[in-house]
Amino acid sequence: MNSAQVPGEVSLGKVEQALDGGDRPPVGRYRLDLATGEWAWSDEVYLMHGFEPGEVVPTTPLMLSHKHPDDKGHVDGVLRRAAETGQTFSSVHRILDAQGRTRTLAVTGQGKRDPATGRVTELYGYFIDVTNSHRAAAARDATASIQASAERRAVIEQAKGVLMVVHGIDDAEAFGMLRDASNRSNVAVRDIADTLVNLFSGPGVTDLPTPEAIDALLADPRPREDA
Template sequence: MTSAQIPGDVSLGKIEQALDGGDRPPVGRYRLDLATGEWAWSDEVYRMHGFEPGEIVPTTPLMLSHKHPDDRGRVDGVLRRAAETGQTFSSVHRILDAKGNTRTLAVTGQGRRDPATGRVTELFGYFIDVTDSHRAAAARDATASIKASDERRAVIEQAKGVLMVVYAIEDTAAFDLLRESSNRSNIAVRDIATTLVNLFFGPEVTDVPTREAIEKFLADPRPQVDA
C-alpha cells in the first residue's frame, strides 16, 4: 500500500500543514483497521521497516514481530489501550527491520470511532524515524525522566509527538521545549501539554495553528484575558 491509499484526516492534516521546509527525520503515515488487524502504510513506513513499498501486507502480528524484544510488550500495551479508549497517544520504541538493523521509531496517533456504535474502529497517525538522533538509551532515559501518572504521561507524550513533527526534533528536545516554557511561566508541564494538544485536536478547533502560533504559545502559555 502506498501513501496515496491512506486517506487524509483533518486532525493529522493540521500537523502536516504546520510542517515547514528543511531537514527533518523521515515521517510516514499509518492507519490500523482494528477489525482486520491490517495496517495501511505510506511508502516511508515500509522503508523504515526495511521493505520496499507494497512488498508485504502489514498486519499487527507482523508489526509486533519487528519490535525489539525489550520493547514489544510495552508497544503492544500502548496499542491495546489506544484501541480501547481511542485517546491520543505517543511512544518511542526500537524495531528490528527486515535487514536485521535496529532502528528507533516514534509513533503518535489517535483513534477513530464508528458514529453509530461509538466503538473505536481505527487507529491512525505518524511514524517518525529518529534513529540517527535518538538511540535506545536516550528513549529509556526520556521515559524514566517523566515521573508522573499514566494520564499525565499520555498528554505529555502526545504534546512531545506534536513538537517532534512540527520542529523536526527528537523526543528529549521536544520535552525540553515544554520544560523551558514551564520554567518561564511557572505553569506545570502537564497543563502546557494539555493546552498544546487541544490547539491541534480540541473539539472546537477550526483553524490550523501555524509554527509561529506554537512558538508564541510556548513563549507565553498563560491564559489570555480579553480586554
C-alpha cells in the first residue's frame, strides 16, 4: 500500500522535510479500522517496523507484539481510549522491529466518526521515528557538548515539524510561530526550537507535547531562573 492511500490532514512531504534531512524520512501515515482491527500503513511505517512495504498485513495484535514489553500496556491503553473517545492523542514508546532492534516511535492521531451513528470507526494519523532524536538528546546530557551550527539548523527544522504535526499547519506557518515568539521574547529562534524539541524527544518523555504546552512555551520562552 502506498502512502497516498492513507488519509491525513498534514502534508506528509512537508513534515518529512521538517523532521529529517536523511535518505529515509522518519514520518509515516496510518489508518486503523476499528471494526476489523486492520491497519493501513504507508511505506515508511513498514520500514520503521523492520518490514518491506507490503511484506505483512498490519493488525493490532501484530502492532502490540512489536511494542517494547515495558511500553506495551501504555500503548494499548492509549489506543483503547482513542477508540472510545475519538479525541486527538499522542504517545512516545519503544518497539522491537522485525530484526529485534529497539526503536523509539511517536504516534499521534485522532478518530473518525460515522455520521449516522456517531461511533468512532477508525483512527488515523502519523508515526514518527524519533530514535535518533532520543539518542542525540541522551548524548547531549551525557557530554554537555555544544551543538554545531548544522545541528542548530536541524533542531529548528525538527521544531517546525513538531508544530506542523500538533497544530496541523504548514512549514511557513510553523516557522512564523517560532519567529513571532523570538521577536516577542528576544530569545533566539534556535534556543526556542531546542527547548521545544526537548519537550518532544528528551530522555524520559512518554507523550508528545500538547498544543496547550506548546502555546505556553511560545508565549514565554525565556529561560527560567530556577531551571
